[in-house]
Amino acid sequence: MPDGVEFDIRADETILAAAIRQHVPWPYRCRTGGCQSCLCQRVQGEVEYGPMEPWLTQQEQAQGWTYACLAKPISDLEIRL
Structure with a gap:
């Protein structure tokens, strides 16, 4: 994933759900960890x-x-794939 990609995450939304909703390329399969x-x-x-x-x-x-599929941010995040 290129550096500097930013996306918003709604309240009570996982990192992965937000990435999928905004068409951010993110590896996943099961969505359950x-x-x-x-x-x-x-x-x-x-x-x-x-x-x-x-x-x-x-x-x-x-x-x-x-686990992006389970984690919900409680602050701004910087993450690395």
């Missing part, structure tokens, strides 16, 4: 997962790894 295709890394910002906790270790989460 099982396939890991949408995995990205947060450089800045915070997300929440709600009832669906990601299958990531505490160390992976601390490194910013995030």
Whole structure:
């Protein structure tokens, strides 16, 4: 994905849902966190997962790894695919 791509995410919308809605090319398959295709890394910002906790270790989460299909931003984000 090219650097500098920006898109808006609505309240209560996942990163992946917003990318799809705005035709941002994003890899995905299952949309439930099982396939890991949408995995990205947060450089800045915070997300929440709600009832669906990601299958990531505490160390992976601390490194910013995030499931775009499950994560909903709670701040502005900078992410890396």
